[in-house]
Amino acid sequence: MLKHTFRKDAFIVFFLLLLAKANAQSYYLLVGTYDSPKSEGIYVYKFSSGDGSAEEISHVKTHNPSFLTVSSNEKYVFAVNENADSTGKGGKVSSFSFNKKTGLLTYINSQSSEGNHPCYITKDKSNKWIYAGNYSSGNLSVLTVAKSGKLGKAIQVIQHEGSGPDSTRQKSPHVHGIFPKKNSNYFYVTDLGTDKIMTYHQNNKNGKLFPSKLKYSSVSAGSGPRHLDFYPNGKFVYLLNELSGSISVFKDFGNADLQEIQSHSSLPVTYKGKAGSADIHVSPDGKFLYASNRAGSNSIAIFSIDAKTGMISLVGHEYSGGEAPRNFNFDPTGKFLLVANQNSDEIVVFSVDKKTGLLTDTQNRIKVGKPVCIKWIKTK
Numbered sequence: 001m002l003k004h005t006f007r008k009d010a011f012i013v014f015f016l017l018l019l020a021k022a023n024a025q026s027y028y029l030l031v032g033t034y035d036s037p038k039s040e041g042i043y044v045y046k047f048s049s050g051d052g053s054a055e056e057i058s059h060v061k062t063h064n065p066s067f068l069t070v071s072s073n074e075k076y077v078f079a080v081n082e083n084a085d086s087t088g089k090g091g092k093v094s095s096f097s098f099n100k101k102t103g104l105l106t107y108i109n110s111q112s113s114e115g116n117h118p119c120y121i122t123k124d125k126s127n128k129w130i131y132a133g134n135y136s137s138g139n140l141s142v143l144t145v146a147k148s149g150k151l152g153k154a155i156q157v158i159q160h161e162g163s164g165p166d167s168t169r170q171k172s173p174h175v176h177g178i179f180p181k182k183n184s185n186y187f188y189v190t191d192l193g194t195d196k197i198m199t200y201h202q203n204n205k206n207g208k209l210f211p212s213k214l215k216y217s218s219v220s221a222g223s224g225p226r227h228l229d230f231y232p233n234g235k236f237v238y239l240l241n242e243l244s245g246s247i248s249v250f251k252d253f254g255n256a257d258l259q260e261i262q263s264h265s266s267l268p269v270t271y272k273g274k275a276g277s278a279d280i281h282v283s284p285d286g287k288f289l290y291a292s293n294r295a296g297s298n299s300i301a302i303f304s305i306d307a308k309t310g311m312i313s314l315v316g317h318e319y320s321g322g323e324a325p326r327n328f329n330f331d332p333t334g335k336f337l338l339v340a341n342q343n344s345d346e347i348v349v350f351s352v353d354k355k356t357g358l359l360t361d362t363q364n365r366i367k368v369g370k371p372v373c374i375k376w377i378k379t380k
Contacts, residue, residue, distance in 0.1 A: 024050025027332055028057070028103055028377040031340070031347065031368055032065040032079060038345050038369025041065060042079060042096070044103045045366060046379070049333045052349045052362045057103035062094055067327075067373045069121050069130070074098065074377045076149035077105060078123070078130055084116035091118035093132050093143060095151045098377060111151045114141040120177045129207030131178045131187070138173030138193060142207055156208045162194035165222045166243055169193070176226045176242075182234045186212060186256040190225040192242060197225055199256035217258040219248050227279050232286040236310030240266065240291050245275025247291060247303075249310055261310065266291040266301040268317045273297065279327050284334040288315070288357035292325040292339065300325065300339060300350075302357050318359040321348035329374040336362070340371035347371050 029047040033039040041061040045054040065079035081092040091113035096105040115134025122131050123145070130143045130151065139159045144152035164170030174193035181188060185202040187209060196216040200209035219225055224243030230236070237250040237258060249262035266277050276295035282305070283290070289303040289312050298320045303312040322341025330337055330352070337350045337359060349364035 024048050025333065026379050028100075028379060029054055029338070029366075030068055030070070030077065030375040030377060031366075031371050032068045032373030032375075033368060034066055034082070034342070034370035034372055035064050036345075036369040039371075042068065042077070042105060043368050044105060046103065047331060049331060049335060052331075052336045052351065052364045054349075054364070054366050058105065060096060060105040060107065062107070065094070065373075067120050068375045069123050070098075070375055070377055071123065071127050071145075071149070072125075073127070074100070076108075076145075077375075078121055078145075078151070080113065080118035080121045080132060081110065082117050082119055084136055088116055088137060089114055090116050091132075091134055091137075093118065093121060093130060093151060095145075095149050097149055100377070100379060108149050109151055111143055111153055114154045114157045115139050120175070122178050122180060124180060124202060124207060126204070131209075133175035133178050133189065135174050135176060135192075138175055138191070140175050140178060140189060140209075142209065144207070155206070158200075158209060160191055160194060160198065162191075162196070164193055164195050164224070166224070169224060169243060170195070170222070177228065179228055179230075181252075181256065182230055188228060188237070188256070190228060190239070192224040192226055195219050195221055195223050195225065197228070197239065197258065199258075201256075212256045214255075214257055217250070217260070219260070220244065220246075220263070223248070226277065229280050229282045229289075231282055231305070231310060238280055238282060238289055238312075240277050240280035242277050243275060245277045245293060247280065247289070247312065249312060251310060262312065264303070264312055264314070267293055267297055268299060271297050271299075276324075278325065281329065283352070283354075283357070284330055285354065287354070290328070290337065292320065292328055294324040294326070294342075298323055298325060298341075300328070300337075300359060302359065304357060315357050318350070321350075321361055322346055326372045327374055329376070332376055332378070338366075338374055340374055342370055342372050345369050345371070347374070
């Protein structure tokens with residue numbers, strides 16, 4: 001009788017697993033990389049939301065595509081080519097068409113980013129313009145996008161000025177991120193070299209950017225602003241500072257008017273080395289905030305968010321599963337968090353406890369050389 005019950009229970013578990021797998025959605029996972037013996041461009045995987053597994057579908061060759069953005073209709077993918085030369089204009093931006101049936105990327109064209117080492121790229125809400133940030137040159141450029149996905153030459157280049165107290169990293173401006181404010185024509189641009197979040201207003205007729213009335217918000221000297229993310233309702237902004245390893249929490253009063261209301265370290269209390277903080281994301285449900293730390297920390301910081309005040313409280317830290325966790329991202333279901341460990345040549349897949357925010361290593365690994373950017377496209 002006991003044996004019969006055990007077999008029945010085992011069958012039920014097996015059946016439920018099969019049912020979950022059958023109902024699992026799949027998505028295309030796009031990975032931007034740095035050139036290395038193990039990588040040579042942008043990689044496309046089929047990712048299962050059932051068990052967090054991934055299978056490589058294709059890849060396209062292109063130099064140092066360290067950051068990607070996807071058009072709203074998911075027909076086109078745009079990448080920076082993070083290169084440099086003696087002219088000061090060695091960087092490029094490249095365009096690719098994407099076939100949802102086959103998962104193949106096809107090269108369309110490239111244009112100059114008008115600077116060296118472009119490290120960030122984004123689009124506006126109309127998908128008519130692309131915005132690229134050049135780290136070494138400390139400037140950003142605006143490029144046109146045709147309906148065919150073809151890129152036009154830059155129609156505007158904005159040069160930042162200034163420096164910071166870190167004589168090694170802040171001798172000049174370094175644009176590190178360009179973030180369109182939700183449901184508006186404002187853009188936040190993080191400048192690691194000047195310790196400022198520059199604010200711009202977009203002319204929606206020609207795509208060009210102009211300084212907002214307030215122009216910028218400052219953070220503590222030597223912090224090194226890198227990436228930021230928004231609370232779902234847009235009332236709070238979370239900035240990760242690479243050099244100090246701190247998170248600056250801002251209240252957004254509208255019209256790009258930011259007021260800092262909190263600063264909190266993203267590093268473990270016992271860690272005493274360099275910060276090297278890299279990426280920051282609010283969970284899709286707005287309950288938690290996550291930040292990646294490189295250098296010797298190799299950790300993912302986890303915070304809870306107070307929905308009323310926007311303030312954060314530390315939940316804990318999780319080992320990134322590798323070296324130099326750069327970009328990370330939630331899968332479209334919010335069940336998994338994928339961390340790109342640049343120096344250990346793999347992406348680690350964590351499951352997310354939506355009640356506590358804590359992460360669990362699924363032991364799933366995506367082997368790819370120098371992964372530094374993660375983006376998603378629906379399969380249908």
